[in-house]
Amino acid sequence: MRFITTIQKLLVLKRGKLTKRFENWMEKALKCTTSEIRSFAKGILSDFTAVHNAILLKWSNGQVEVQINKLKTIKRQMYGRCSLELLKHRLVMQLD
Structure with a gap:
């Protein structure tokens, strides 16, 4: 208690x-x-x-953390499957 x-x-x-x-x-x-x-x-x-x-403070880095987690997820999905150029292209397309 x-x-x-x-x-x-x-x-x-x-x-x-x-x-x-x-x-x-x-x-x-x-x-x-x-x-x-x-x-x-x-x-x-x-x-x-x-x-x-x-x-x-009223400020938060929550939105930044969301974007970082999205990037990490895409990177993990693409690891060992494609070239760096394709990974860059997918990251740009995914974040738009």
């Missing part, structure tokens, strides 16, 4: 965009007795700037 409460508090912070409370939550999570929560908090801490900016 304590684990669920801790995660619910994190979700409220994300929805509310409260950065100071996020830092307080991180401190508590790193001291938590539940190893899963500590591990999760350490993962967030390893990339704290990115997570903090995701809470603070």
Whole structure:
């Protein structure tokens, strides 16, 4: 139950965009007795700037990630089956 409460508090912070409370939550999570929560908090801490900016800023790189995933999918489908020129042509045609 304590684990669920801790995660619910994190979700409220994300929805509310409260950065100071996020830092307080991180401190508590790193001291938590539940190893899963500590591990999760350490993962967030390893990339704290990115997570903090995701809470603070309204910008997202979601659309860029979609395009990258499309490119990777096409590349995997074509691997070993065609020349570089055909791969380039398919990438250009697929993204239009």
